[in-house]
Amino acid sequence: MRARRARTVEIDAAxxxxxxxxxxxxDAGRASGLxxxxxxxxxxxxxxxxxxxxxxxxxxxxxxxxxxxxxWLNGDLHLENFGTYRGDNRLTYFDLGxxxxxxxxxxxxxxxxxxxxxxLAMPLLGQPATxxxxxxxxxxxxxxxxxxxxxxxxxxxxxxxxxxxxxxxNLERRxxxxxxxxxxxxxxxxxxxxxxxxxxxxVGKFMPVPAEWRGAVERTVERLAKDQERAGQGSWHLLDIAxxxxxxxxxxxxxxxxxIRVAQGSAGRPITTEGDLLLLDLKQQPGSAMAPYLxxxxxxxxxxxxxxxxxxxxxxxxxxALLRAVKISGQSFxxxxxxxxxxKLDLAKILASSGHLESADLAKAVETMGRLTAWAQLRSAGxxxxxxxxxxxxxxxxxxxxxxxxxxxxAMAKQTEQLWRNSRDWLSTxxxxxxxxxxxxxxxx
Numbered sequence: 001m002r003a004r005r006a007r008t009v010e011i012d013a014a015x016x017x018x019x020x021x022x023x024x025x026x027d028a029g030r031a032s033g034l035x036x037x038x039x040x041x042x043x044x045x046x047x048x049x050x051x052x053x054x055x056x057x058x059x060x061x062x063x064x065x066x067x068x069x070x071x072w073l074n075g076d077l078h079l080e081n082f083g084t085y086r087g088d089n090r091l092t093y094f095d096l097g098x099x100x101x102x103x104x105x106x107x108x109x110x111x112x113x114x115x116x117x118x119x120l121a122m123p124l125l126g127q128p129a130t131x132x133x134x135x136x137x138x139x140x141x142x143x144x145x146x147x148x149x150x151x152x153x154x155x156x157x158x159x160x161x162x163x164x165x166x167x168x169x170n171l172e173r174r175x176x177x178x179x180x181x182x183x184x185x186x187x188x189x190x191x192x193x194x195x196x197x198x199x200x201x202x203v204g205k206f207m208p209v210p211a212e213w214r215g216a217v218e219r220t221v222e223r224l225a226k227d228q229e230r231a232g233q234g235s236w237h238l239l240d241i242a243x244x245x246x247x248x249x250x251x252x253x254x255x256x257x258x259x260i261r262v263a264q265g266s267a268g269r270p271i272t273t274e275g276d277l278l279l280l281d282l283k284q285q286p287g288s289a290m291a292p293y294l295x296x297x298x299x300x301x302x303x304x305x306x307x308x309x310x311x312x313x314x315x316x317x318x319x320x321a322l323l324r325a326v327k328i329s330g331q332s333f334x335x336x337x338x339x340x341x342x343x344k345l346d347l348a349k350i351l352a353s354s355g356h357l358e359s360a361d362l363a364k365a366v367e368t369m370g371r372l373t374a375w376a377q378l379r380s381a382g383x384x385x386x387x388x389x390x391x392x393x394x395x396x397x398x399x400x401x402x403x404x405x406x407x408x409x410x411a412m413a414k415q416t417e418q419l420w421r422n423s424r425d426w427l428s429t430x431x432x433x434x435x436x437x438x439x440x441x442x443x444x445x
Contacts, residue, residue, distance in 0.1 A: 019419040020426050022056050026289070030252025031243075033207070036435045038251040042420075043427035047120040049420040050413075051078065052248045054101060055289035057113060057416065062408050065108035069387035069395050072311055072380040075101025075290040076249070077110040078117030082369050084164075085339050087318035094155045094164050094368075095316045096376055100250065100283075102311035103291040103298055104385055107395075108405065110373065114139065115409025118366070120416060131359055135366045136409060140402050142370030147396035150389050152379040154317030155368065162364045181277055185259065189276075192263070197277070198240040199259050206242035206257055216329040217241050217256055217282065224326070224335070225260075235263040236278070244281065244338075249289075254331075256282040257338060280322065281338040284331060299384040303332040314380035 027035060042052040050057065054076050074081065074096050081098045115136045122132040146153075155164070184205060187196035199206045209217065218238065225236035237260065244257040258280040285304040301307040305325030313319050321337040374396075382388040387395075395401075 019053065019056055019423050022059065023053055023423075026055055027252060032252075032434050034245065034252040036431045037245070038248060039427040039431035039434070041248060043424045043431065045124055046413075046417040046420040047117065047124055048248065049423070050117060050120050050416050051076075051080070052251075053416075053419075054113075054249055055293075056419065057116070057412065058109070058290040058293045060412075060415065061109065061112070061293060062412070065112065065405070065408065066106050068106035068108040068111075068401070069391050070104060070296075071107045071110075071377040071386050071392070072314055072383065073101075073103055073105050073107075073110050073290070074099055074311075074315065074376075075103060075109070075113075075288055077114045077373065079114075079121055079366075079369070082372065085320050086337070088321045088323070089318060090321070091318070093316070093318055094160060095372055098247075099308045099312045099315070100285060101288045101290045102308060102315075103288045103294060105290070105294040105296055107377065109290065109294075111140070111143070111405055112409050112412060114369070114373070115406065116412040116416065119410055119413035125362075127359070127362070131362070133406075133410075134359075135363060136406055137402075138363050139366045139370040140405065142367040143374045144396045144399075144402070146371040146374035147378065147392050150378065150393045152317075152375045153371075154375065155372065160368075162361045164365055164368055181279060184279070185277065189261075192237070195237075195239060195261060197259065197261075199242040199257055201242065205245055207245060209241045209243050209256060213243075213254060213256070213329075214241060217258070220282075220326055220328050220333075221258055221260075221280075237261040237263060239277075244283075246281075250283070253286065254284040254328075254333075258282060279338040281336050282326070282328070282333045284328075284333050286332075303327070305332040305334045308334050311380075314383055315376035317375070317379070 027038075038052055042049045058075075076098060077096070081096065082094065083097050084092060084094045085097070087093050118135050118139070119129070119132045122129070122135070184200055184203060185197050186200045187198050189195050189197060201207065218241065221236070221238050221241075225238070229235050238258070239261055240259040242257050242259075244255045245251070246255065260278040260280060262276050262278050285308055287304050288307070291298055301310060303325055309323055309325050312323060320339075323334070323336045326333050326335050377386075377392060378389055380386055381392055
């Protein structure tokens, strides 16, 4: 059977390095099979540890950086949280992504997280520390220059080049039912009453949906389908639901992939059987890992998902397709159209495919990210307590804040690497214990 009850296994408390104690507290109650993957990946290298333990970064954030302008923050800004996507206008964009940790706070939070991530990622890409230093300065210079100009722009695929241009061009050429989507689906379409297409469970991207979630997700999708049809956006027919395996920091939290057949287009025209599939992402949102450490009153949002949708709408030039907040069994989820993971700026994959990365290509990409960070802050300026554009422009005109930020970014990267070294043995051991315990829990008596 595809559906089964989710199982959790208690995390070993015999010995926990200090960083692990804080990690375990946040991971309590997550699906053990996915915690195995999370801990294995975090044990592999310090950049993965950095990505999987964002709350530790924010808890240990150095003092003296609270005087930066208040802005709407991404909360987890690093190289791989930029990527391409199709907007709700169906055009291609490259922008900030993953706003799960978003909140109102000093601009130093996003800037230092990005700089620290640079220092941790460059060794994995075969780049020396001097390159990381140079890229960090280039990022801040591009950010400050774009902020000082005071105009929020966006990246047009026709003008993008290098690593980012390639990603945007690749996505622009795809059709609605791409090879990427077909690779995740099995079964055949024989007509509206005989459609056996399902999400594949043998490619490492999906798992069987737990029995206690299936009915609730189905009812939510049915409500969404009625909303879409009333809005003239096509008739949705649910084909399959699976637990989605994606991300790092959120691994183990409920997250679902939903396969939909769209029977007709928004203009009432039939869609061909080659392009009638839609894949949705439903992701539980437990709350920002950064917000508790900001010591700043946050605006009231209807739910954690509403917070994310609001921040994403403010920071991005155009929102992703179908982005909205929904409730499932009283819990907060974000909904969006699921798009190819390959469209993230995954430097490890780029390195594996090309064998090397030119420092000039890296510099161009990082400078673009600096401008995108500034444009996002300008776009959301003056909203619910964030600094107005004039304050951001004045801040960008100063240079006294850059040296301290650069030094702190390096220091935070070194601290994170040390935490990883102190924790990797436990992570490796515990992932193995969780795997064995989960296997025993599923064996018949």
